[in-house]
Amino acid sequence: MSVRNGLLALLAERPRYGYELRGEFEARTGTTWPLNVGQVYTTLSRLERDGCVTASDAGESGQQYYEITAEGRAEVTAWFTTPVRREARPRDELAIKLALAVGNQDVDIAAVVQAQRTDSLRALQDYTRLKAQAGPEDLAWLLVLDAMVFQTEAEVRWLDHCESRVVQGRRPVVRPTPVEDVERAR
Amino acid sequence: MSVRNGLLALLAERPRYGYELRGEFEARTGTTWPLNVGQVYTTLSRLERDGCVTASDAGESGQQYYEITAEGRAEVTAWFTTPVRREARPRDELAIKLALAVGNQDVDIAAVVQAQRTDSLRALQDYTRLKAQAGPEDLAWLLVLDAMVFQTEAEVRWLDHCESRVVQGRRPVVRPTPVEDVERAR
DNA sequence: CGACACATGTAACACGTTACATGATTTG
DNA sequence: CAAATCATGTAACGTGTTACATGTGTCG
Numbered sequence: 007m008s009v010r011n012g013l014l015a016l017l018a019e020r021p022r023y024g025y026e027l028r029g030e031f032e033a034r035t036g037t038t039w040p041l042n043v044g045q046v047y048t049t050l051s052r053l054e055r056d057g058c059v060t061a062s063d064a065g066e067s068g069q070q071y072y073e074i075t076a077e078g079r080a081e082v083t084a085w086f087t088t089p090v091r092r093e094a095r096p097r098d099e100l101a102i103k104l105a106l107a108v109g110n111q112d113v114d115i116a117a118v119v120q121a122q123r124t125d126s127l128r129a130l131q132d133y134t135r136l137k138a139q140a141g142p143e144d145l146a147w148l149l150v151l152d153a154m155v156f157q158t159e160a161e162v163r164w165l166d167h168c169e170s171r172v173v174q175g176r177r178p179v180v181r182p183t184p185v186e187d188v189e190r191a192r
Numbered sequence: 193m194s195v196r197n198g199l200l201a202l203l204a205e206r207p208r209y210g211y212e213l214r215g216e217f218e219a220r221t222g223t224t225w226p227l228n229v230g231q232v233y234t235t236l237s238r239l240e241r242d243g244c245v246t247a248s249d250a251g252e253s254g255q256q257y258y259e260i261t262a263e264g265r266a267e268v269t270a271w272f273t274t275p276v277r278r279e280a281r282p283r284d285e286l287a288i289k290l291a292l293a294v295g296n297q298d299v300d301i302a303a304v305v306q307a308q309r310t311d312s313l314r315a316l317q318d319y320t321r322l323k324a325q326a327g328p329e330d331l332a333w334l335l336v337l338d339a340m341v342f343q344t345e346a347e348v349r350w351l352d353h354c355e356s357r358v359v360q361g362r363r364p365v366v367r368p369t370p371v372e373d374v375e376r377a378r
Numbered sequence: 379c380g381a382c383a384c385a386t387g388t389a390a391c392a393c394g395t396t397a398c399a400t401g402a403t404t405t406g
Numbered sequence: 407c408a409a410a411t412c413a414t415g416t417a418a419c420g421t422g423t424t425a426c427a428t429g430t431g432t433c434g
Binding site: 008011018038086087088089090091097098099103104106109112113117125126147148149154156159168 | 194198201205221224225271274278286288290294298299303307308315331336350354358
Binding site: 209210211212229230232233234237253254255256282283 | 412413414415416422
């Protein structure tokens with residue numbers, strides 16, 4: 007519901023037309039998740055269908071302005087008031103991937119972790135560069151970038167954690183005290 | 193693609209039937225995101241349609257076993273090998289919410305942050321309790337829980353960060369050094 | 379003129395999700 | 407016997423997403 011609620015929140019500020027909405031949405035949430043213009047229109051149709059917005063008469067240059075309704079305003083208020091519950095979030099693909107990897111002897115977990123860490127560190131660099139480019143007037147965009155940084159740092163730490171946990175938890179099963187180790191221990 | 197790839201990964205270990213798949217999936221990824229049985233069957237149909245699995249002849253008790261195909265195996269390998277790119281993840285609803293909130297003077301950001309933090313801290317408690325309940329044999333489930341803990345901690349830190357950023361960045365616009373503050377400062 | 383940004387819209391699909399229908403088997 | 411669990415499946419919907427069609431205006 008991110009796009010739907012996001013567009014509705016922008017319309018709660020003032021009426022806007024489709025193309026304008028994409029610009030505003032991207033200006034505030036940044037280049038991380040570009041928003042296809044087509045999706046703006048499909049989402050607006052659905053919002054109109056649900057009685058959250060009404061298409062006002064076209065503007066001077068033929069732009070199709072949308073106004074928020076009382077019902078839509080209630081939805082936005084509810085959105086801002088209610089926390090995003092963790093249980094309601096989409097499944098974490100990375101967590102699932104590793105959870106299924108540790109149960110599968112054929113999967114090289116170290117390689118999976120390493121590939122993921124490389125990408126996360128690359129992303130971290132990208133975010134740092136983007137933060138340097140953004141001006142202090144882009145407060146919203148900077149906050150989104152900070153969210154990405156915090157998340158990615160947590161992800162890297164979790165990957166390290168997984169690696170150390172797995173060598174402790176899985177090695178003994180794969181190699182139940184081989185003879186060489188017993189002999190070496192003497 | 194979490195469910196689809198997850199089920200495919202389980203089928204890469206050995207053939208299983210639908211109901212069994214749900215059990216395994218939930219045993220490894222835990223109670224955070226329960227998996228509706230219906231979805232297992234819809235996903236299996238789509239996997240079959242795409243040539244990733246084949247429905248083998250029914251087992252002795254009439255269970256419908258599914259086997260992974262070479263194509264399916266290739267998909268699983270690709271899934272484990274390729275990192276989950278940050279840009280490909282679903283939009284972060286919380287980040288978007290706050291990004292749009294800071295640009296809207298009518299939204300009480302402190303309240304939004306506070307509501308979210310309360311829920312995040314509650315979730316953190318839940319995770320701690322679940323970790324205590326889980327046995328050390330549930331390695332996968334424990335790792336998923338750790339992921340949730342790491343993420344939630346990062347989220348709380350980000351919320352604090354937002355709060356302090358916003359009082360710096362927005363207050364001056366709303367209250368451009370009121371007279372009372374100047375007088376109080378003497 | 380040709381390319382590019384502005385602007386609106388539709389068709390089609392993927393995945394996730396729930397609700398429902400149906401039957402067999404087990405267990406208190 | 408009744409309730410619960412096992413087991414399979416379908417219908418329907420919602421959101422997100424892309425690809426495509428179409429037209430206007432502007433600027434080098």
